[in-house]
Amino acid sequence: MADVATRSSNGIPRVAFVTMTRAAFREYQRENQPVIITGVTERWRAAEWVDSLGRPDVESLRRLFGGDEVTVHDGGHGTREMTVAGYASWWASRGGEEALLYLKDWHLAALHPQYEAYEVPLCLGEDWLNEHWQSPEQGQLGGGDHRFVYVGPRGxxxxxxxxxxxxxxxSVNVVGRKRWRLVPASERRRVTDAGTQPLARWLREVPVAAGAPAVPIVEVVQEEGELLFVPSGWYHEVENLDDCISINHNWLGAHAAHWPLVRLRETLDDVRSGLDDEDAHDLELLDDLLERRAQRALVRQIEELGTAGGEDVPALKRRRS
Ligand SMILES: O=C(O)CCC(=O)C(=O)O
Structure with a gap:
Protein backbone atom coordinates (compact mmCIF):
# COMPACT_ATOMS: atom_id res chain seq x y z
CA MET A 1 0.00 0.00 0.00
CA ALA A 2 1.07 3.59 -0.54
CA ASP A 3 3.58 4.64 2.12
CA VAL A 4 2.54 8.32 1.84
CA ALA A 5 -0.71 7.50 3.61
CA THR A 6 -1.70 8.74 7.03
CA ARG A 7 -4.12 6.50 8.87
CA SER A 8 -7.37 7.59 10.50
CA SER A 9 -8.26 6.04 13.84
CA ASN A 10 -10.16 3.20 12.18
CA GLY A 11 -7.28 2.25 9.92
CA ILE A 12 -8.57 3.72 6.64
CA PRO A 13 -5.57 5.47 5.06
CA ARG A 14 -5.87 9.09 3.90
CA VAL A 15 -3.74 9.96 0.88
CA ALA A 16 -3.39 13.41 -0.74
CA PHE A 17 -4.78 13.58 -4.26
CA VAL A 18 -1.51 14.97 -5.62
CA THR A 19 0.45 11.95 -4.39
CA MET A 20 -2.02 9.19 -5.32
CA THR A 21 -0.74 7.53 -8.47
CA ARG A 22 -2.61 4.96 -10.52
CA ALA A 23 -0.14 2.28 -9.41
CA ALA A 24 -0.64 3.19 -5.75
CA PHE A 25 -4.42 3.12 -6.08
CA ARG A 26 -4.25 -0.24 -7.87
CA GLU A 27 -2.92 -1.73 -4.62
CA TYR A 28 -6.13 -0.77 -2.80
CA GLN A 29 -8.16 -2.28 -5.63
CA ARG A 30 -6.12 -5.47 -5.56
CA GLU A 31 -6.40 -5.78 -1.79
CA ASN A 32 -10.08 -4.69 -1.95
CA GLN A 33 -9.46 -2.21 0.87
CA PRO A 34 -10.95 1.28 1.33
CA VAL A 35 -8.91 4.46 1.09
CA ILE A 36 -9.68 8.16 1.37
CA ILE A 37 -8.17 10.59 -1.12
CA THR A 38 -8.07 14.17 0.17
CA GLY A 39 -8.30 17.46 -1.73
CA VAL A 40 -10.09 16.06 -4.77
CA THR A 41 -12.54 18.89 -5.54
CA GLU A 42 -10.18 21.86 -5.67
CA ARG A 43 -10.63 22.58 -9.35
CA TRP A 44 -14.13 21.22 -9.83
CA ARG A 45 -16.82 23.39 -11.35
CA ALA A 46 -19.23 21.82 -8.84
CA ALA A 47 -17.66 24.23 -6.32
CA GLU A 48 -20.22 26.75 -7.57
CA TRP A 49 -22.90 24.67 -5.81
CA VAL A 50 -21.54 25.95 -2.47
CA ASP A 51 -22.64 29.34 -1.09
CA SER A 52 -20.43 31.99 0.52
CA LEU A 53 -21.16 30.50 3.98
CA GLY A 54 -19.94 27.07 2.87
CA ARG A 55 -23.42 25.50 2.65
CA PRO A 56 -25.09 23.72 -0.29
CA ASP A 57 -26.35 26.39 -2.69
CA VAL A 58 -29.50 24.59 -3.74
CA GLU A 59 -30.75 27.80 -5.41
CA SER A 60 -27.82 27.58 -7.83
CA LEU A 61 -28.87 23.99 -8.63
CA ARG A 62 -32.37 25.30 -9.35
CA ARG A 63 -30.98 28.00 -11.68
CA LEU A 64 -28.72 25.57 -13.51
CA PHE A 65 -30.80 22.38 -13.64
CA GLY A 66 -34.28 23.25 -12.27
CA GLY A 67 -36.17 21.25 -14.91
CA ASP A 68 -34.43 17.90 -14.22
CA GLU A 69 -36.73 15.13 -12.96
CA VAL A 70 -35.25 13.45 -9.89
CA THR A 71 -36.14 10.84 -7.28
CA VAL A 72 -36.41 11.96 -3.70
CA HIS A 73 -36.43 9.60 -0.67
CA ASP A 74 -38.48 10.49 2.38
CA GLY A 75 -36.42 8.68 5.01
CA GLY A 76 -38.83 5.74 5.35
CA HIS A 77 -39.32 3.41 2.42
CA GLY A 78 -41.10 6.02 0.29
CA THR A 79 -39.87 7.83 -2.78
CA ARG A 80 -41.38 10.50 -4.98
CA GLU A 81 -40.52 12.07 -8.29
CA MET A 82 -40.08 15.83 -8.47
CA THR A 83 -38.10 18.43 -10.36
CA VAL A 84 -34.93 19.97 -9.00
CA ALA A 85 -36.88 23.24 -8.83
CA GLY A 86 -39.51 21.53 -6.65
CA TYR A 87 -36.80 20.11 -4.42
CA ALA A 88 -35.14 23.55 -4.12
CA SER A 89 -38.50 24.99 -2.97
CA TRP A 90 -38.82 22.27 -0.33
CA TRP A 91 -35.20 22.89 0.76
CA ALA A 92 -35.77 26.66 1.12
CA SER A 93 -38.91 26.28 3.24
CA ARG A 94 -38.10 23.09 5.23
CA GLY A 95 -38.87 23.17 8.93
CA GLY A 96 -37.62 20.98 11.75
CA GLU A 97 -40.57 18.60 12.01
CA GLU A 98 -41.22 17.15 8.59
CA ALA A 99 -39.57 14.16 6.91
CA LEU A 100 -36.09 14.81 5.53
CA LEU A 101 -36.17 14.61 1.76
CA TYR A 102 -33.03 13.12 0.27
CA LEU A 103 -32.40 13.62 -3.47
CA LYS A 104 -30.50 10.57 -4.74
CA ASP A 105 -29.22 9.02 -7.93
CA TRP A 106 -29.51 12.20 -10.00
CA HIS A 107 -27.90 11.43 -13.39
CA LEU A 108 -26.45 14.91 -13.69
CA ALA A 109 -23.34 14.02 -15.71
CA ALA A 110 -25.43 12.17 -18.30
CA LEU A 111 -28.11 14.85 -18.45
CA HIS A 112 -25.65 17.76 -18.74
CA PRO A 113 -22.50 16.47 -20.44
CA GLN A 114 -21.49 19.98 -21.53
CA TYR A 115 -21.55 21.34 -17.98
CA GLU A 116 -18.55 19.22 -16.83
CA ALA A 117 -19.25 19.51 -13.12
CA TYR A 118 -16.23 17.43 -12.10
CA GLU A 119 -13.32 15.38 -13.35
CA VAL A 120 -13.02 11.72 -12.45
CA PRO A 121 -9.57 11.31 -10.86
CA LEU A 122 -7.36 9.46 -13.33
CA CYS A 123 -5.78 7.41 -10.56
CA LEU A 124 -9.05 5.44 -10.25
CA GLY A 125 -8.22 3.69 -13.51
CA GLU A 126 -10.53 2.11 -16.03
CA ASP A 127 -14.35 2.11 -15.71
CA TRP A 128 -15.95 -0.69 -17.71
CA LEU A 129 -19.41 0.00 -16.30
CA ASN A 130 -19.94 3.62 -17.37
CA GLU A 131 -17.90 3.08 -20.53
CA HIS A 132 -20.55 0.49 -21.42
CA TRP A 133 -23.47 2.83 -20.75
CA GLN A 134 -21.83 5.62 -22.75
CA SER A 135 -21.21 3.46 -25.81
CA PRO A 136 -23.13 4.59 -28.93
CA GLU A 137 -25.34 1.44 -28.84
CA GLN A 138 -26.70 2.35 -25.39
CA GLY A 139 -27.68 5.96 -26.06
CA GLN A 140 -27.11 8.56 -23.41
CA LEU A 141 -29.22 7.33 -20.52
CA GLY A 142 -29.59 3.72 -21.64
CA GLY A 143 -31.31 2.95 -18.32
CA GLY A 144 -28.01 2.27 -16.68
CA ASP A 145 -25.79 5.29 -16.19
CA HIS A 146 -24.02 4.79 -12.85
CA ARG A 147 -22.86 8.36 -12.14
CA PHE A 148 -24.87 10.22 -9.54
CA VAL A 149 -25.31 13.42 -7.56
CA TYR A 150 -26.84 13.30 -4.05
CA VAL A 151 -28.30 16.30 -2.19
CA GLY A 152 -29.41 15.72 1.41
CA PRO A 153 -30.00 17.70 4.57
CA ARG A 154 -28.22 16.96 7.83
CA GLY A 155 -29.65 13.77 9.35
CA SER A 171 -18.03 9.10 -3.32
CA VAL A 172 -16.85 12.70 -2.99
CA ASN A 173 -18.30 15.35 -0.67
CA VAL A 174 -18.56 18.60 -2.61
CA VAL A 175 -19.90 20.18 0.59
CA GLY A 176 -20.60 18.77 4.06
CA ARG A 177 -19.46 15.65 5.95
CA LYS A 178 -20.79 12.09 6.03
CA ARG A 179 -20.43 9.27 8.53
CA TRP A 180 -19.85 5.89 6.88
CA ARG A 181 -20.18 2.53 8.57
CA LEU A 182 -18.67 -0.25 6.49
CA VAL A 183 -18.52 -4.02 6.89
CA PRO A 184 -15.42 -5.62 5.35
CA ALA A 185 -16.22 -7.92 2.43
CA SER A 186 -14.72 -10.82 4.38
CA GLU A 187 -17.50 -10.38 7.00
CA ARG A 188 -20.37 -9.57 4.64
CA ARG A 189 -22.26 -12.83 5.16
CA ARG A 190 -22.84 -11.84 8.78
CA VAL A 191 -25.10 -9.00 7.69
CA THR A 192 -26.93 -10.60 4.74
CA ASP A 193 -29.06 -13.58 3.85
CA ALA A 194 -27.80 -16.23 1.43
CA GLY A 195 -29.17 -14.18 -1.48
CA THR A 196 -26.96 -11.13 -0.60
CA GLN A 197 -29.88 -9.10 0.81
CA PRO A 198 -29.11 -7.15 4.03
CA LEU A 199 -30.68 -8.68 7.15
CA ALA A 200 -31.81 -5.27 8.43
CA ARG A 201 -32.15 -1.68 7.32
CA TRP A 202 -29.44 -0.46 9.70
CA LEU A 203 -26.40 -2.20 11.13
CA ARG A 204 -27.58 -1.66 14.70
CA GLU A 205 -30.64 -3.81 13.87
CA VAL A 206 -28.71 -6.75 12.41
CA PRO A 207 -29.21 -9.75 14.72
CA VAL A 208 -26.09 -11.25 16.27
CA ALA A 209 -26.27 -14.90 17.30
CA ALA A 210 -25.92 -15.52 21.06
CA GLY A 211 -22.26 -15.84 22.00
CA ALA A 212 -21.04 -14.65 18.57
CA PRO A 213 -18.61 -11.73 18.45
CA ALA A 214 -19.97 -8.36 17.27
CA VAL A 215 -19.81 -7.70 13.54
CA PRO A 216 -16.61 -5.70 12.90
CA ILE A 217 -17.57 -2.28 11.58
CA VAL A 218 -15.20 0.27 10.07
CA GLU A 219 -16.51 3.73 10.84
CA VAL A 220 -15.19 6.91 9.27
CA VAL A 221 -16.20 10.56 8.96
CA GLN A 222 -15.60 11.69 5.39
CA GLU A 223 -14.73 15.38 5.28
CA GLU A 224 -15.55 17.91 2.60
CA GLY A 225 -13.44 17.49 -0.55
CA GLU A 226 -12.57 13.89 0.30
CA LEU A 227 -13.10 10.86 -1.91
CA LEU A 228 -13.90 7.56 -0.22
CA PHE A 229 -13.19 4.39 -2.20
CA VAL A 230 -15.69 1.67 -1.23
CA PRO A 231 -14.34 -1.69 -2.41
CA SER A 232 -16.41 -4.56 -3.81
CA GLY A 233 -18.73 -6.42 -1.48
CA TRP A 234 -18.29 -3.98 1.43
CA TYR A 235 -21.81 -3.38 2.81
CA HIS A 236 -22.25 0.15 4.11
CA GLU A 237 -24.68 2.70 5.53
CA VAL A 238 -24.20 6.46 5.35
CA GLU A 239 -25.45 9.44 7.36
CA ASN A 240 -25.19 13.09 6.38
CA LEU A 241 -23.65 14.93 9.36
CA ASP A 242 -24.21 18.30 7.64
CA ASP A 243 -26.28 19.52 4.72
CA CYS A 244 -24.45 17.74 1.93
CA ILE A 245 -23.95 17.55 -1.80
CA SER A 246 -21.96 14.56 -2.98
CA ILE A 247 -21.04 12.90 -6.24
CA ASN A 248 -20.58 9.19 -6.61
CA HIS A 249 -19.91 6.62 -9.29
CA ASN A 250 -20.21 2.87 -9.34
CA TRP A 251 -17.53 1.36 -11.49
CA LEU A 252 -15.85 -1.86 -12.51
CA GLY A 253 -12.32 -2.63 -13.66
CA ALA A 254 -10.06 -5.65 -13.96
CA HIS A 255 -9.62 -6.17 -10.21
CA ALA A 256 -13.40 -6.16 -9.62
CA ALA A 257 -14.37 -8.16 -12.70
CA HIS A 258 -15.20 -11.34 -10.76
CA TRP A 259 -17.39 -9.65 -8.14
CA PRO A 260 -20.55 -9.36 -10.30
CA LEU A 261 -20.31 -13.11 -10.89
CA VAL A 262 -19.97 -13.71 -7.15
CA ARG A 263 -23.13 -11.72 -6.48
CA LEU A 264 -25.15 -13.21 -9.32
CA ARG A 265 -24.02 -16.72 -8.40
CA GLU A 266 -25.02 -16.31 -4.75
CA THR A 267 -28.38 -14.80 -5.73
CA LEU A 268 -29.02 -17.57 -8.24
CA ASP A 269 -28.08 -20.31 -5.76
CA ASP A 270 -30.47 -18.77 -3.26
CA VAL A 271 -33.29 -18.69 -5.81
CA ARG A 272 -32.52 -22.27 -6.83
CA SER A 273 -32.61 -23.50 -3.26
CA GLY A 274 -36.16 -22.15 -2.95
CA LEU A 275 -37.51 -23.84 -6.10
CA ASP A 276 -39.68 -26.94 -6.05
CA ASP A 277 -38.46 -29.98 -8.04
CA GLU A 278 -40.42 -29.20 -11.20
CA ASP A 279 -39.23 -25.57 -11.39
CA ALA A 280 -35.67 -26.65 -10.58
CA HIS A 281 -35.81 -29.10 -13.49
CA ASP A 282 -37.10 -26.37 -15.83
CA LEU A 283 -34.29 -24.07 -14.71
CA GLU A 284 -31.70 -26.74 -15.43
CA LEU A 285 -33.20 -27.23 -18.87
CA LEU A 286 -33.06 -23.49 -19.52
CA ASP A 287 -29.43 -23.40 -18.34
CA ASP A 288 -28.51 -26.15 -20.79
CA LEU A 289 -30.31 -24.44 -23.65
CA LEU A 290 -28.58 -21.14 -22.94
CA GLU A 291 -25.19 -22.78 -22.65
CA ARG A 292 -25.63 -24.58 -25.97
CA ARG A 293 -26.82 -21.34 -27.58
CA ALA A 294 -23.84 -19.42 -26.14
CA GLN A 295 -21.40 -22.01 -27.49
CA ARG A 296 -22.96 -21.83 -30.94
CA ALA A 297 -22.77 -18.02 -30.89
CA LEU A 298 -19.10 -18.26 -29.95
CA VAL A 299 -18.33 -20.62 -32.82
CA ARG A 300 -20.22 -18.36 -35.22
CA GLN A 301 -18.21 -15.35 -34.10
CA ILE A 302 -14.95 -17.21 -34.55
CA GLU A 303 -16.05 -18.30 -38.03
CA GLU A 304 -16.84 -14.69 -38.87
CA LEU A 305 -13.36 -13.71 -37.82
CA GLY A 306 -12.01 -16.12 -40.45
CA THR A 307 -9.30 -18.38 -39.17
CA ALA A 308 -9.20 -16.58 -35.82
CA GLY A 309 -5.43 -16.50 -35.63
CA GLY A 310 -4.94 -19.99 -36.99
CA GLU A 311 -7.62 -21.72 -34.84
CA ASP A 312 -8.93 -24.87 -36.41
CA VAL A 313 -12.63 -23.92 -36.57
CA PRO A 314 -13.99 -27.38 -37.43
CA ALA A 315 -12.02 -28.87 -34.52
CA LEU A 316 -13.32 -26.17 -32.21
CA LYS A 317 -16.86 -26.86 -33.42
CA ARG A 318 -16.43 -30.55 -32.67
CA ARG A 319 -15.26 -29.74 -29.17
CA ARG A 320 -18.21 -27.44 -28.51
CA SER A 321 -21.04 -29.51 -30.00
O1 LIG B 1 -24.08 9.26 0.34
C1 LIG B 1 -24.99 8.47 0.54
O2 LIG B 1 -26.02 8.74 1.17
C2 LIG B 1 -24.89 7.05 0.03
C3 LIG B 1 -23.76 6.80 -0.91
C4 LIG B 1 -23.56 5.34 -1.13
O3 LIG B 1 -24.06 4.49 -0.47
C5 LIG B 1 -22.71 4.89 -2.19
O4 LIG B 1 -22.04 5.70 -2.84
O5 LIG B 1 -22.66 3.68 -2.42
Whole structure:
Protein backbone atom coordinates (compact mmCIF):
# COMPACT_ATOMS: atom_id res chain seq x y z
CA MET A 1 0.00 0.00 0.00
CA ALA A 2 1.07 3.59 -0.54
CA ASP A 3 3.58 4.64 2.12
CA VAL A 4 2.54 8.32 1.84
CA ALA A 5 -0.71 7.50 3.61
CA THR A 6 -1.70 8.74 7.03
CA ARG A 7 -4.12 6.50 8.87
CA SER A 8 -7.37 7.59 10.50
CA SER A 9 -8.26 6.04 13.84
CA ASN A 10 -10.16 3.20 12.18
CA GLY A 11 -7.28 2.25 9.92
CA ILE A 12 -8.57 3.72 6.64
CA PRO A 13 -5.57 5.47 5.06
CA ARG A 14 -5.87 9.09 3.90
CA VAL A 15 -3.74 9.96 0.88
CA ALA A 16 -3.39 13.41 -0.74
CA PHE A 17 -4.78 13.58 -4.26
CA VAL A 18 -1.51 14.97 -5.62
CA THR A 19 0.45 11.95 -4.39
CA MET A 20 -2.02 9.19 -5.32
CA THR A 21 -0.74 7.53 -8.47
CA ARG A 22 -2.61 4.96 -10.52
CA ALA A 23 -0.14 2.28 -9.41
CA ALA A 24 -0.64 3.19 -5.75
CA PHE A 25 -4.42 3.12 -6.08
CA ARG A 26 -4.25 -0.24 -7.87
CA GLU A 27 -2.92 -1.73 -4.62
CA TYR A 28 -6.13 -0.77 -2.80
CA GLN A 29 -8.16 -2.28 -5.63
CA ARG A 30 -6.12 -5.47 -5.56
CA GLU A 31 -6.40 -5.78 -1.79
CA ASN A 32 -10.08 -4.69 -1.95
CA GLN A 33 -9.46 -2.21 0.87
CA PRO A 34 -10.95 1.28 1.33
CA VAL A 35 -8.91 4.46 1.09
CA ILE A 36 -9.68 8.16 1.37
CA ILE A 37 -8.17 10.59 -1.12
CA THR A 38 -8.07 14.17 0.17
CA GLY A 39 -8.30 17.46 -1.73
CA VAL A 40 -10.09 16.06 -4.77
CA THR A 41 -12.54 18.89 -5.54
CA GLU A 42 -10.18 21.86 -5.67
CA ARG A 43 -10.63 22.58 -9.35
CA TRP A 44 -14.13 21.22 -9.83
CA ARG A 45 -16.82 23.39 -11.35
CA ALA A 46 -19.23 21.82 -8.84
CA ALA A 47 -17.66 24.23 -6.32
CA GLU A 48 -20.22 26.75 -7.57
CA TRP A 49 -22.90 24.67 -5.81
CA VAL A 50 -21.54 25.95 -2.47
CA ASP A 51 -22.64 29.34 -1.09
CA SER A 52 -20.43 31.99 0.52
CA LEU A 53 -21.16 30.50 3.98
CA GLY A 54 -19.94 27.07 2.87
CA ARG A 55 -23.42 25.50 2.65
CA PRO A 56 -25.09 23.72 -0.29
CA ASP A 57 -26.35 26.39 -2.69
CA VAL A 58 -29.50 24.59 -3.74
CA GLU A 59 -30.75 27.80 -5.41
CA SER A 60 -27.82 27.58 -7.83
CA LEU A 61 -28.87 23.99 -8.63
CA ARG A 62 -32.37 25.30 -9.35
CA ARG A 63 -30.98 28.00 -11.68
CA LEU A 64 -28.72 25.57 -13.51
CA PHE A 65 -30.80 22.38 -13.64
CA GLY A 66 -34.28 23.25 -12.27
CA GLY A 67 -36.17 21.25 -14.91
CA ASP A 68 -34.43 17.90 -14.22
CA GLU A 69 -36.73 15.13 -12.96
CA VAL A 70 -35.25 13.45 -9.89
CA THR A 71 -36.14 10.84 -7.28
CA VAL A 72 -36.41 11.96 -3.70
CA HIS A 73 -36.43 9.60 -0.67
CA ASP A 74 -38.48 10.49 2.38
CA GLY A 75 -36.42 8.68 5.01
CA GLY A 76 -38.83 5.74 5.35
CA HIS A 77 -39.32 3.41 2.42
CA GLY A 78 -41.10 6.02 0.29
CA THR A 79 -39.87 7.83 -2.78
CA ARG A 80 -41.38 10.50 -4.98
CA GLU A 81 -40.52 12.07 -8.29
CA MET A 82 -40.08 15.83 -8.47
CA THR A 83 -38.10 18.43 -10.36
CA VAL A 84 -34.93 19.97 -9.00
CA ALA A 85 -36.88 23.24 -8.83
CA GLY A 86 -39.51 21.53 -6.65
CA TYR A 87 -36.80 20.11 -4.42
CA ALA A 88 -35.14 23.55 -4.12
CA SER A 89 -38.50 24.99 -2.97
CA TRP A 90 -38.82 22.27 -0.33
CA TRP A 91 -35.20 22.89 0.76
CA ALA A 92 -35.77 26.66 1.12
CA SER A 93 -38.91 26.28 3.24
CA ARG A 94 -38.10 23.09 5.23
CA GLY A 95 -38.87 23.17 8.93
CA GLY A 96 -37.62 20.98 11.75
CA GLU A 97 -40.57 18.60 12.01
CA GLU A 98 -41.22 17.15 8.59
CA ALA A 99 -39.57 14.16 6.91
CA LEU A 100 -36.09 14.81 5.53
CA LEU A 101 -36.17 14.61 1.76
CA TYR A 102 -33.03 13.12 0.27
CA LEU A 103 -32.40 13.62 -3.47
CA LYS A 104 -30.50 10.57 -4.74
CA ASP A 105 -29.22 9.02 -7.93
CA TRP A 106 -29.51 12.20 -10.00
CA HIS A 107 -27.90 11.43 -13.39
CA LEU A 108 -26.45 14.91 -13.69
CA ALA A 109 -23.34 14.02 -15.71
CA ALA A 110 -25.43 12.17 -18.30
CA LEU A 111 -28.11 14.85 -18.45
CA HIS A 112 -25.65 17.76 -18.74
CA PRO A 113 -22.50 16.47 -20.44
CA GLN A 114 -21.49 19.98 -21.53
CA TYR A 115 -21.55 21.34 -17.98
CA GLU A 116 -18.55 19.22 -16.83
CA ALA A 117 -19.25 19.51 -13.12
CA TYR A 118 -16.23 17.43 -12.10
CA GLU A 119 -13.32 15.38 -13.35
CA VAL A 120 -13.02 11.72 -12.45
CA PRO A 121 -9.57 11.31 -10.86
CA LEU A 122 -7.36 9.46 -13.33
CA CYS A 123 -5.78 7.41 -10.56
CA LEU A 124 -9.05 5.44 -10.25
CA GLY A 125 -8.22 3.69 -13.51
CA GLU A 126 -10.53 2.11 -16.03
CA ASP A 127 -14.35 2.11 -15.71
CA TRP A 128 -15.95 -0.69 -17.71
CA LEU A 129 -19.41 0.00 -16.30
CA ASN A 130 -19.94 3.62 -17.37
CA GLU A 131 -17.90 3.08 -20.53
CA HIS A 132 -20.55 0.49 -21.42
CA TRP A 133 -23.47 2.83 -20.75
CA GLN A 134 -21.83 5.62 -22.75
CA SER A 135 -21.21 3.46 -25.81
CA PRO A 136 -23.13 4.59 -28.93
CA GLU A 137 -25.34 1.44 -28.84
CA GLN A 138 -26.70 2.35 -25.39
CA GLY A 139 -27.68 5.96 -26.06
CA GLN A 140 -27.11 8.56 -23.41
CA LEU A 141 -29.22 7.33 -20.52
CA GLY A 142 -29.59 3.72 -21.64
CA GLY A 143 -31.31 2.95 -18.32
CA GLY A 144 -28.01 2.27 -16.68
CA ASP A 145 -25.79 5.29 -16.19
CA HIS A 146 -24.02 4.79 -12.85
CA ARG A 147 -22.86 8.36 -12.14
CA PHE A 148 -24.87 10.22 -9.54
CA VAL A 149 -25.31 13.42 -7.56
CA TYR A 150 -26.84 13.30 -4.05
CA VAL A 151 -28.30 16.30 -2.19
CA GLY A 152 -29.41 15.72 1.41
CA PRO A 153 -30.00 17.70 4.57
CA ARG A 154 -28.22 16.96 7.83
CA GLY A 155 -29.65 13.77 9.35
CA UNK A 156 -30.72 12.19 6.05
CA UNK A 157 -29.20 8.78 5.47
CA UNK A 158 -28.77 5.78 3.18
CA UNK A 159 -29.60 2.36 4.63
CA UNK A 160 -27.35 -0.72 4.64
CA UNK A 161 -26.56 -2.05 1.17
CA UNK A 162 -23.77 -3.17 -1.14
CA UNK A 163 -23.40 -1.53 -4.51
CA UNK A 164 -24.87 -2.79 -7.75
CA UNK A 165 -23.25 -6.05 -8.89
CA UNK A 166 -20.74 -5.67 -6.04
CA UNK A 167 -19.11 -2.94 -8.12
CA UNK A 168 -16.65 -0.49 -6.62
CA UNK A 169 -17.91 2.94 -5.72
CA UNK A 170 -16.28 6.25 -5.05
CA SER A 171 -18.03 9.10 -3.32
CA VAL A 172 -16.85 12.70 -2.99
CA ASN A 173 -18.30 15.35 -0.67
CA VAL A 174 -18.56 18.60 -2.61
CA VAL A 175 -19.90 20.18 0.59
CA GLY A 176 -20.60 18.77 4.06
CA ARG A 177 -19.46 15.65 5.95
CA LYS A 178 -20.79 12.09 6.03
CA ARG A 179 -20.43 9.27 8.53
CA TRP A 180 -19.85 5.89 6.88
CA ARG A 181 -20.18 2.53 8.57
CA LEU A 182 -18.67 -0.25 6.49
CA VAL A 183 -18.52 -4.02 6.89
CA PRO A 184 -15.42 -5.62 5.35
CA ALA A 185 -16.22 -7.92 2.43
CA SER A 186 -14.72 -10.82 4.38
CA GLU A 187 -17.50 -10.38 7.00
CA ARG A 188 -20.37 -9.57 4.64
CA ARG A 189 -22.26 -12.83 5.16
CA ARG A 190 -22.84 -11.84 8.78
CA VAL A 191 -25.10 -9.00 7.69
CA THR A 192 -26.93 -10.60 4.74
CA ASP A 193 -29.06 -13.58 3.85
CA ALA A 194 -27.80 -16.23 1.43
CA GLY A 195 -29.17 -14.18 -1.48
CA THR A 196 -26.96 -11.13 -0.60
CA GLN A 197 -29.88 -9.10 0.81
CA PRO A 198 -29.11 -7.15 4.03
CA LEU A 199 -30.68 -8.68 7.15
CA ALA A 200 -31.81 -5.27 8.43
CA ARG A 201 -32.15 -1.68 7.32
CA TRP A 202 -29.44 -0.46 9.70
CA LEU A 203 -26.40 -2.20 11.13
CA ARG A 204 -27.58 -1.66 14.70
CA GLU A 205 -30.64 -3.81 13.87
CA VAL A 206 -28.71 -6.75 12.41
CA PRO A 207 -29.21 -9.75 14.72
CA VAL A 208 -26.09 -11.25 16.27
CA ALA A 209 -26.27 -14.90 17.30
CA ALA A 210 -25.92 -15.52 21.06
CA GLY A 211 -22.26 -15.84 22.00
CA ALA A 212 -21.04 -14.65 18.57
CA PRO A 213 -18.61 -11.73 18.45
CA ALA A 214 -19.97 -8.36 17.27
CA VAL A 215 -19.81 -7.70 13.54
CA PRO A 216 -16.61 -5.70 12.90
CA ILE A 217 -17.57 -2.28 11.58
CA VAL A 218 -15.20 0.27 10.07
CA GLU A 219 -16.51 3.73 10.84
CA VAL A 220 -15.19 6.91 9.27
CA VAL A 221 -16.20 10.56 8.96
CA GLN A 222 -15.60 11.69 5.39
CA GLU A 223 -14.73 15.38 5.28
CA GLU A 224 -15.55 17.91 2.60
CA GLY A 225 -13.44 17.49 -0.55
CA GLU A 226 -12.57 13.89 0.30
CA LEU A 227 -13.10 10.86 -1.91
CA LEU A 228 -13.90 7.56 -0.22
CA PHE A 229 -13.19 4.39 -2.20
CA VAL A 230 -15.69 1.67 -1.23
CA PRO A 231 -14.34 -1.69 -2.41
CA SER A 232 -16.41 -4.56 -3.81
CA GLY A 233 -18.73 -6.42 -1.48
CA TRP A 234 -18.29 -3.98 1.43
CA TYR A 235 -21.81 -3.38 2.81
CA HIS A 236 -22.25 0.15 4.11
CA GLU A 237 -24.68 2.70 5.53
CA VAL A 238 -24.20 6.46 5.35
CA GLU A 239 -25.45 9.44 7.36
CA ASN A 240 -25.19 13.09 6.38
CA LEU A 241 -23.65 14.93 9.36
CA ASP A 242 -24.21 18.30 7.64
CA ASP A 243 -26.28 19.52 4.72
CA CYS A 244 -24.45 17.74 1.93
CA ILE A 245 -23.95 17.55 -1.80
CA SER A 246 -21.96 14.56 -2.98
CA ILE A 247 -21.04 12.90 -6.24
CA ASN A 248 -20.58 9.19 -6.61
CA HIS A 249 -19.91 6.62 -9.29
CA ASN A 250 -20.21 2.87 -9.34
CA TRP A 251 -17.53 1.36 -11.49
CA LEU A 252 -15.85 -1.86 -12.51
CA GLY A 253 -12.32 -2.63 -13.66
CA ALA A 254 -10.06 -5.65 -13.96
CA HIS A 255 -9.62 -6.17 -10.21
CA ALA A 256 -13.40 -6.16 -9.62
CA ALA A 257 -14.37 -8.16 -12.70
CA HIS A 258 -15.20 -11.34 -10.76
CA TRP A 259 -17.39 -9.65 -8.14
CA PRO A 260 -20.55 -9.36 -10.30
CA LEU A 261 -20.31 -13.11 -10.89
CA VAL A 262 -19.97 -13.71 -7.15
CA ARG A 263 -23.13 -11.72 -6.48
CA LEU A 264 -25.15 -13.21 -9.32
CA ARG A 265 -24.02 -16.72 -8.40
CA GLU A 266 -25.02 -16.31 -4.75
CA THR A 267 -28.38 -14.80 -5.73
CA LEU A 268 -29.02 -17.57 -8.24
CA ASP A 269 -28.08 -20.31 -5.76
CA ASP A 270 -30.47 -18.77 -3.26
CA VAL A 271 -33.29 -18.69 -5.81
CA ARG A 272 -32.52 -22.27 -6.83
CA SER A 273 -32.61 -23.50 -3.26
CA GLY A 274 -36.16 -22.15 -2.95
CA LEU A 275 -37.51 -23.84 -6.10
CA ASP A 276 -39.68 -26.94 -6.05
CA ASP A 277 -38.46 -29.98 -8.04
CA GLU A 278 -40.42 -29.20 -11.20
CA ASP A 279 -39.23 -25.57 -11.39
CA ALA A 280 -35.67 -26.65 -10.58
CA HIS A 281 -35.81 -29.10 -13.49
CA ASP A 282 -37.10 -26.37 -15.83
CA LEU A 283 -34.29 -24.07 -14.71
CA GLU A 284 -31.70 -26.74 -15.43
CA LEU A 285 -33.20 -27.23 -18.87
CA LEU A 286 -33.06 -23.49 -19.52
CA ASP A 287 -29.43 -23.40 -18.34
CA ASP A 288 -28.51 -26.15 -20.79
CA LEU A 289 -30.31 -24.44 -23.65
CA LEU A 290 -28.58 -21.14 -22.94
CA GLU A 291 -25.19 -22.78 -22.65
CA ARG A 292 -25.63 -24.58 -25.97
CA ARG A 293 -26.82 -21.34 -27.58
CA ALA A 294 -23.84 -19.42 -26.14
CA GLN A 295 -21.40 -22.01 -27.49
CA ARG A 296 -22.96 -21.83 -30.94
CA ALA A 297 -22.77 -18.02 -30.89
CA LEU A 298 -19.10 -18.26 -29.95
CA VAL A 299 -18.33 -20.62 -32.82
CA ARG A 300 -20.22 -18.36 -35.22
CA GLN A 301 -18.21 -15.35 -34.10
CA ILE A 302 -14.95 -17.21 -34.55
CA GLU A 303 -16.05 -18.30 -38.03
CA GLU A 304 -16.84 -14.69 -38.87
CA LEU A 305 -13.36 -13.71 -37.82
CA GLY A 306 -12.01 -16.12 -40.45
CA THR A 307 -9.30 -18.38 -39.17
CA ALA A 308 -9.20 -16.58 -35.82
CA GLY A 309 -5.43 -16.50 -35.63
CA GLY A 310 -4.94 -19.99 -36.99
CA GLU A 311 -7.62 -21.72 -34.84
CA ASP A 312 -8.93 -24.87 -36.41
CA VAL A 313 -12.63 -23.92 -36.57
CA PRO A 314 -13.99 -27.38 -37.43
CA ALA A 315 -12.02 -28.87 -34.52
CA LEU A 316 -13.32 -26.17 -32.21
CA LYS A 317 -16.86 -26.86 -33.42
CA ARG A 318 -16.43 -30.55 -32.67
CA ARG A 319 -15.26 -29.74 -29.17
CA ARG A 320 -18.21 -27.44 -28.51
CA SER A 321 -21.04 -29.51 -30.00
O1 LIG B 1 -24.08 9.26 0.34
C1 LIG B 1 -24.99 8.47 0.54
O2 LIG B 1 -26.02 8.74 1.17
C2 LIG B 1 -24.89 7.05 0.03
C3 LIG B 1 -23.76 6.80 -0.91
C4 LIG B 1 -23.56 5.34 -1.13
O3 LIG B 1 -24.06 4.49 -0.47
C5 LIG B 1 -22.71 4.89 -2.19
O4 LIG B 1 -22.04 5.70 -2.84
O5 LIG B 1 -22.66 3.68 -2.42
Missing amino acids: SATALHADVLFSYSW
